[in-house]
Amino acid sequence: MEPTDDARLKRLLREWKVEDAPRSLDERVLGGRQPWWKALIGGSVRVPVPVALALAVLFVAMGVALMRPRAVSPPAIASSAIDLANFRPVEHVQVRIMRGSDVDQ
């Protein structure tokens, strides 16, 4: 039996097949509604390329600075050890000149 015009058109239309919703849609719609701890474990952050490059350069510079041997600096004087709280000027000053022979005695 010859198919009707409508049936033929219907059958022809069915030849255009379209896939179901992709998994990426699930991720976009439901992924944002997961608990914070899951998002923390499996989440991702989009970073613009210029920012990523700047961060990369910064990390490299920091790495180089940390790896470089440091110049030895002179020991600092412990100025905090000096305490002048009980400092009193002496009342009598006696000046004695000592020579080398006096010291030996």
Add this chain to the structure above:
Amino acid sequence: MLPRDERILLTLSCKLAVDMTDADFRDAYRTNKDVLYRYARRMTGWATAAEDIVHDAFLALWRNSSGYDAGRGTMRSYLLGVTRNLALQRLRRDRPHEELDEDASVIGPLDIAGLERGEMVARAVGALPPLQRETLILAEYEELSLEEIGRATNAELAAVKSRLHRARENLRRMLTPLLETKGTGYGTNG
């Protein structure tokens, strides 16, 4: 379509949705996502556009679930209505020359030689005016009743019937070679 900040938006908007639980939302999503996606895909012709549109439709549902009234129709009809509005917005943006409100257009035969049969059909459906196209897609591919189509597209029953009739007439005209040859001589699938 918004950039991928949508996750943040979804999270922030959780507080606004009071009458729809997380389980309800997931259920509505799983039940309707494929219908909405296929509809948007056939309306726009692009997979990425369809994904954006369906995403935005569910985002709208989550933000304002009170907009859905079970007394006025099924969740599917409601979501199809939202998806339809978003798809038409997208078409207005992407194809400003196309007259969206024109539903009485008569289209002549298309130059579809050299294409596979599925591609020919896609080209022909894509050439229909949007109001005819959406009605045909919902009727032929998603097998919605005329009443459901009317609810989803916010149209009277008579308008739905008329658009469907015109869409089929246009398709017969555009696809005449395929209908006459019964699948031989064109393409590779037949």
